[in-house]
Every structure is written in C-alpha cells, then in structure tokens.
Amino acid sequence: MKEKIVLEEISIDQQEKGRILQKLEEAAEQKQYWRCPSFWEIFRGQLKYISGFCLGGQLLCVCLTVVLLGYFQWKGEGMLTYLGTASVAASSMGLFLVAELGRSRAIGMMELEQSCYLNFKQVWCVKMILFGCLDILLLTVMVAVVAKNTSCGLFRVLVYLLVPFVLSNAVQLLVFTMLRGRRGEYLQAGAAAMCGMISLVPLSSPQWYARTYFGVWVFALAAAVLCLIREINLIYRRMEEGEMVCWN
Amino acid sequence: MLELKLDRVSRHYKQKIAVDRLEFTFRKGIYGLLGANGAGKTTLLRMMVGVLRPTSGEILCNGQEIGKMGGEYRMKLGYLPQELGYYPNFTVCRYLEYLAELKAVPPELARERVEKLLKITGLQGSGKEKIKTLSGGMVRRLGIAQSLLNDPEILILDEPTSGLDPRERIRFRNMISSLGRDRMVLLSSHIVADIEYIADEILLMKAGKITESGNLQEILKTVDGKVWECVKTPEQAEWISQKFTVSNRKNTEDGRVVLRIVSDTQPAEDAAQISPNLEDVYLYGTGENPG
Numbered sequence: 263m264k265e266k267i268v269l270e271e272i273s274i275d276q277q278e279k280g281r282i283l284q285k286l287e288e289a290a291e292q293k294q295y296w297r298c299p300s301f302w303e304i305f306r307g308q309l310k311y312i313s314g315f316c317l318g319g320q321l322l323c324v325c326l327t328v329v330l331l332g333y334f335q336w337k338g339e340g341m342l343t344y345l346g347t348a349s350v351a352a353s354s355m356g357l358f359l360v361a362e363l364g365r366s367r368a369i370g371m372m373e374l375e376q377s378c379y380l381n382f383k384q385v386w387c388v389k390m391i392l393f394g395c396l397d398i399l400l401l402t403v404m405v406a407v408v409a410k411n412t413s414c415g416l417f418r419v420l421v422y423l424l425v426p427f428v429l430s431n432a433v434q435l436l437v438f439t440m441l442r443g444r445r446g447e448y449l450q451a452g453a454a455a456m457c458g459m460i461s462l463v464p465l466s467s468p469q470w471y472a473r474t475y476f477g478v479w480v481f482a483l484a485a486a487v488l489c490l491i492r493e494i495n496l497i498y499r500r501m502e503e504g505e506m507v508c509w510n
Numbered sequence: 511m512l513e514l515k516l517d518r519v520s521r522h523y524k525q526k527i528a529v530d531r532l533e534f535t536f537r538k539g540i541y542g543l544l545g546a547n548g549a550g551k552t553t554l555l556r557m558m559v560g561v562l563r564p565t566s567g568e569i570l571c572n573g574q575e576i577g578k579m580g581g582e583y584r585m586k587l588g589y590l591p592q593e594l595g596y597y598p599n600f601t602v603c604r605y606l607e608y609l610a611e612l613k614a615v616p617p618e619l620a621r622e623r624v625e626k627l628l629k630i631t632g633l634q635g636s637g638k639e640k641i642k643t644l645s646g647g648m649v650r651r652l653g654i655a656q657s658l659l660n661d662p663e664i665l666i667l668d669e670p671t672s673g674l675d676p677r678e679r680i681r682f683r684n685m686i687s688s689l690g691r692d693r694m695v696l697l698s699s700h701i702v703a704d705i706e707y708i709a710d711e712i713l714l715m716k717a718g719k720i721t722e723s724g725n726l727q728e729i730l731k732t733v734d735g736k737v738w739e740c741v742k743t744p745e746q747a748e749w750i751s752q753k754f755t756v757s758n759r760k761n762t763e764d765g766r767v768v769l770r771i772v773s774d775t776q777p778a779e780d781a782a783q784i785s786p787n788l789e790d791v792y793l794y795g796t797g798e799n800p801g
Contacts, residue, residue, distance in 0.1 A: 299614055307611045309653065310611075311604075332705045365597065366595070368592070369595055369596065369597060371597065372596030372597065373561055373595060374589070374594070374595045374609070375595075376559075376561045377561060377591075378584060378612035379581050379584045379585045379612065379613050379614040380581075380611075402691075433788075502563065504561050504563050507561050507562075
C-alpha cells in the first residue's frame with residue numbers, strides 16, 4: 263500500500279507577499295492603453311463608424327448606374343443616353359464623400375479628433391480612399407460600358423466623364439467651407455444637383471461629343487483639375503493653420 | 511521625466527495677439543490656468559494640444575517639437591475642449607469606442623476601459639443612450655470620460671467643470687487630484703475655487719501673457735497688503751464700488767454694507783487689511799472690476 267504523501271507546511275511571509283502584490287498592482291497600473299494600429303486595422307475600424315447614409319448612398323449610386331447602363335444595353339439606346347446618364351452619375355459621386363467629411367466639421371468633432379492619435383486628417387484620408395475606390399470602380403464600369411456601346415473610344419469617354427466628375431468635386435469642396443450644419447448639407451446637395459444639370463448641357467447639341475471638339479474637353483478637364491488642386495490645397499492649408507478646425 | 515516647454519509661443523489672429531511670447535515649462539502635477547474671457551487660455555491650450563499652430567515659437571515635449579512628434583505626442587494626450595464635439599446619433603458607448611479607436615486603444619482593452627470610465631463618471635446607466643438625449647452635465651462628464659480613455663500622460667482640460675452641479679464638481683475635482691499624482695494635468699477654469707483646491711501651480715493669464723505663476727501661497731503673496739475690508743453705508747459703498755475693485759459686498763443687519771476691496775492704496779480711512787484669497791488675486795491680476 264502506498265504511503266500517503268504529506269506536504270511540508272510552508273510558512274508564508276505576509277510582508278513579502280504584500281510587497282509582491284503591490285508590485286503586481288503597480289505593473290497593472292502601468293499597463294499601456296494604446297498600440298500602433300496597422301493600416302488595415304485603421305481602415306476596418308473606420309468602416310464601422312462611417313455614416314450609413316453616405317456609404318449606402320454611394321453604393322446605391324454605383325448599383326443604380328450599373329443597372330441603368332445594363333437596361334440601356336438591353337434596350338439598345340443611343341450614345342447620348344449613355345453619356346447623359348454617365349455624366350450625371352459622375353457629377354453626383356462626390357456628394358456622399360463630402361457629406362461624410364462634413365459630418366465632423368458640422369458638429370465640432372474636428373477639434374477633438376485632431377487631438378487623437380489618429381487625427382481627423384488621417385481619418386479623412388481613410389474615408390477618401392474608401393469612397394475614391396468606389397468612384398474608380400463606377401468610373402471604370404461606366405467608361406467600359408459607354409465605350410463599348412458608342413463609337414467613342416475608351417480615352418474619349420474617359421475624358422467626357424472625368425470633366426463632370428472632377429468639376430463637381432471641385433465645386434463640392436468650394437461650397438464645403440462656406441456653410442456648416444443643416445444649411446451646409448442643403449448647399450452641398452444643391453451644388454451636386456446643379457453640377458448634374460450642367461453636365462447635361464452638352465447633350466443639347468450632340469456635336470460637342472464630336473472628335474473636333476475633343477480639344478475643348480481636354481482643356482475643360484485641365485481647368486477642372488487645376489480648380490480641384492487649388493481647393494484641396496486651400497482646405498489643407500486652413501486645416502494646417504488650425505482655424506478651420508477650431509471654428510468649425 | 512515628462513516636460514512640456516513653451517518657447518516664446520505666440521499666436522496672432524490677423525491684428526489681434528491672442529498669446530504673446532509665452533515661456534513656461536510644465537512638469538508632472540496639476541496646473542490651473544486662470545484668466546478672464548479673451549485672456550488667451552483656450553488658444554494656449556489648443557496650441558498645446560496641437561490643434562492650432564503657433565504663429566511663432568515652439569512647444570517642446572521632452573525637447574522635441576510637438577508638431578514634428580505627431581502621433582507620438584498625441585498618444586500621450588487627453589483633451590477636453592471647451593465645447594465638446596460629438597455625433598448626436600451615437601450612443602454613449604459607441605462614442606467612447608469610436609474615440610478609443612482614434613486614440614489607438616487596443617480593442618481588447620477598449621471595452622474594459624469604457625466601462626471603467628462610465629462608472630467613474632457616473633454614466634454607467636447611460637451607455638446605450640444617444641448623446642443628443644443627455645443633459646448638459648452628462649455631456650460634460652462624457653467629455654471627461656473620453657479625455658481619459660488612453661490613460662494620458664498629459665491631460666488638458668478646458669473649463670472641465672462648467673455645467674456640472676456642485677456634487678459632480680467636487681467628485682471631478684477629487685478625481686483630477688488623484689490623476690495629477692503621476693501625470694501632467696493642465697486645466698483652465700473660471701471657477702476660482704476649483705483651481706484653488708486642486709492646482710499645485712497656478713498660472714494667471716492676461717492679454718495673452720502669464721502675469722503670475724506659482725503655488726497658492728506664492729500667488730497669494732502677490733496681493734499681500736492689497737486686500738481691504740470696511741463697513742460703509744449703501745451710498746458710500748456705491749461710490750467705492752465705482753472707484754475700486756470690490757471682490758465682495760455683503761449687507762449687514764443694521765443696513766450697512768461690508769466691502770472687500772482689492773486695491774494698491776487704502777480705499778477708505780477705516781479700511782483694514784485682511785488676508786487675500788485667490789479670487790482677490792484673480793481680480794487684481796485681471797484688472798477687472800466686477801461692479
């Protein structure tokens with residue numbers, strides 16, 4: 263029969279125990295409440311907090327345009343229908359991104375976000391990348407479908423669609439700094455509607471889409487790009503100075 | 511050791527100078543910033559947070575310019591702005607989780623931290639409420655909670671107790687006091703008592719400059735012999751109020767008025783010198799006559 267093992271009684275030094283527990287408590291207190299997140303973690307994190315209205319609106323815009331283009335293909339519509347629809351879609355795409363960016367500006371969040379590790383400029387970059395990807399996706403689909411169903415080549419269609427896209431983004435950024443809150447949102451929507459209507463103007467005389475006028479389109483695109491760069495630069499400078507952040 | 515140094519920091523708004531060549535070094539402890547409206551307190555705090563860029567001069571954290579440190583500096587920072595921004599449709603928990611995300615708090619710790627701070631600030635029952643439904647005091651407490659999410663080494667609080675009721679104010683003061691043991695806390699307030707009770711060092715600001723700084727005793731010394739008390743008739747009291755800075759007036763039962771006056775010279779023959787308090791220093795330093 264096995265002998266029962268009796269453990270030797272160990273005396274506990276209460277003072278030492280207290281000291282060790284104290285050290286453990288101090289170590290727990292020193293626990294760091296931060297870490298450097300990867301780009302993917304930042305992206306995934308931000309995705310959770312983007313407004314459903316803005317992201318949903320952008321996605322709806324993409325889906326609706328794709329469905330419409332498919333419908334036109336099925337019906338065998340002409341060049342002007344394709345270009346008109348695609349131009350309006352291209353000019354309204356910037357609205358949702360600017361509305362999303364305007365959220366933090368409208369309710370004083372910019373100042374608080376600017377003081378965080380991921381400041382609002384970085385948050386804005388993430389949002390711009392996300393919405394930009396959707397824009398590129400839609401533009402690619404539209405250019406491919408319109409080029410396939412019209413006599414215009416890929417490059418010409420790209421220029422025709424980039425003009426309303428870039429111009430409307432420049433206008434959106436211009437009105438972005440003018441008003442804030444609900445009035446700012448209305449102004450933003452109004453600007454998008456106006457850009458959509460302006461993009462339909464060339465449809466009134468189809469020769470604008472003729473090869474002879476292509477130089478005018480290229481010139482318009484260059485001017486729109488310059489306007490957009492100017493607006494981005496202006497907003498960036500005002501953000502760097504900080505006044506736009508504090509008095510938002 | 512943590513050190514935040516203002517090196518001839520100025521900020522101009524067109525022609526107006528909001529902060530004028532400030533030089534000061536902050537270390538561990540609680541600093542109270544006192545000053546009248548427009549003295550430059552908020553501008554100074556915004557520059558220290560990195561929200562506003564100084565027109566000239568530098569702010570150095572352990573010898574490095576804070577703008578160049580970028581995220582490394584902001585990681586150390588907790589900030590409560592004067593007007594707390596929030597997304598009205600966010601719930602209290604979602605708001606704190608969002609800011610925890612921006613403050614790079616690891617997700618596994620964020621939940622625990624949010625719960626702890628909700629408890630500390632007395633918002634534990636409001637976690638699922640939308641922020642737009644909260645009272646002003648609750649929003650202020652939410653602001654305090656968000657400023658502590660990342661357990662910051664530098665805590666900058668702009669008017670933290672405005673909108674809080676006396677019980678909340680006392681609780682918050684005690685909380686700040688315990689936080690200040692192992693970090694740098696800088697708070698601005700109009701409520702002189704808040705600063706008086708908890709600040710290790712008091713800074714008095716006027717027209718963009720720090721006019722006085724030191725601990726309470728040192729600050730009080732600056733108005734030693736300049737605080738007077740006298741008892742006058744209502745008509746005489748009115749006359750004195752127009753001529754001097756009166757920090758308190760109290761009616762007595764016999765219809766006369768006890769005046770507490772801050773003045774370099776004796777305001778009346780029967781005026782006796784009394785020991786000053788921080789309110790007297792504030793009024794003397796800001797040159798304000800409350801009437």
